[in-house]
Amino acid sequence: MRKALTIAGSDSGGGAGIQADIKTFQELDVFGMSAITAVTAQNTLGVQAVYPMAAEAVENQIKSVGVDIGADAIKMGMLFNAEIISIVAKQIRRFNWSKVVLDPVMIAKGGAPLLQQEAVHALKQFLLPLSAVLTPNIPEAQVLTGMTIRNLEDKKEAAKRLLDLGVKNVVIKGGHEENPNESNDIFYDGKSFSVLHSPRLLTKNTHGTGCTFSAAITAEMAKGLPVLDAVLIAKEFIQAAIEDGLELGKGHGPTNHGAYKKKQVQVL
Ligand SMILES: Nc1ncnc2c1ncn2[C@@H]1O[C@H](COP(=O)(O)OP(=O)(O)O)[C@@H](O)[C@H]1O
Numbered sequence: 001m002r003k004a005l006t007i008a009g010s011d012s013g014g015g016a017g018i019q020a021d022i023k024t025f026q027e028l029d030v031f032g033m034s035a036i037t038a039v040t041a042q043n044t045l046g047v048q049a050v051y052p053m054a055a056e057a058v059e060n061q062i063k064s065v066g067v068d069i070g071a072d073a074i075k076m077g078m079l080f081n082a083e084i085i086s087i088v089a090k091q092i093r094r095f096n097w098s099k100v101v102l103d104p105v106m107i108a109k110g111g112a113p114l115l116q117q118e119a120v121h122a123l124k125q126f127l128l129p130l131s132a133v134l135t136p137n138i139p140e141a142q143v144l145t146g147m148t149i150r151n152l153e154d155k156k157e158a159a160k161r162l163l164d165l166g167v168k169n170v171v172i173k174g175g176h177e178e179n180p181n182e183s184n185d186i187f188y189d190g191k192s193f194s195v196l197h198s199p200r201l202l203t204k205n206t207h208g209t210g211c212t213f214s215a216a217i218t219a220e221m222a223k224g225l226p227v228l229d230a231v232l233i234a235k236e237f238i239q240a241a242i243e244d245g246l247e248l249g250k251g252h253g254p255t256n257h258g259a260y261k262k263k264q265v266q267v268l
């Protein structure tokens, strides 16, 4: 069985972070493993508290998986501080992992910081050059490139600048765009651009969309798919998960990780 490791934070509410990643891996028939970087007290209303793990604890979780089980692909989400980023980079090099997906999580939907501002430099310096795929949303792409993104041309320029920082492929996600009709993502591999179109779904239940999307890319890469094929399946996965989003809690409910498989079975 193919195996994927997520290095990310825990969301007690179950919609984002490690929980979203493991559910996504499972739905896509990949064995999921985790190295927890922080524990968040979180629900559909927002993040109430963040408890970062000691960097040594993160390092030991990755080592335990790496020396025994191994991983076909790695996903990184919330990393919180520069010390954790530095040890994660060291372990990725040590195990020679190349199918590495980096979701540069910075701020949760309610505004809570999930990455310290002073850690952005470390993320760019240590992790972008080790990543096969980077999946920023628009605010994250703006922080990483220092440019304002207003339209498709800006997105293309930002994607080029991100590749100049060492990452091999980038998907700039459109969830935060002010387009009432569409939520389009742009993919760039250094040679050509692809626009991943989807209708914008009018729902408040979008908690964990970014985590779920990047976890689905990771699962498909673990199975051996080329990067663009993995991204296209992930886009279908997140679209189905949002369409079938769950009305849980009083705020932004989670997406439904089981929706994609259910749809495939119906098609058969
Ligand atoms: N309302 C929506 N309708 C359709 N797709 C959406 C919607 N919101 C987000 N998405 C999709 O979900 C994925 C995650 O995007 P985004 O929400 O921008 O990430 P993040 O959770 O990291 O902020 C992207 O593929 C994006 O296009």
Ligand SMILES: Cc1ncc(COP(=O)(O)OP(=O)(O)O)c(N)n1
Residues within 6 Å of the ligand: 008, 009, 010, 011, 016, 017, 018, 040, 042, 077, 078, 105, 107, 108, 109, 110, 114, 206, 207, 208, 209, 210, 211, 212, 252
């Ligand atoms: C523990 C944890 N990690 C990441 C996030 C961010 O998740 P994301 O998919 O970007 O969704 P929203 O937070 O924007 O709904 C998180 N919230 N918690």
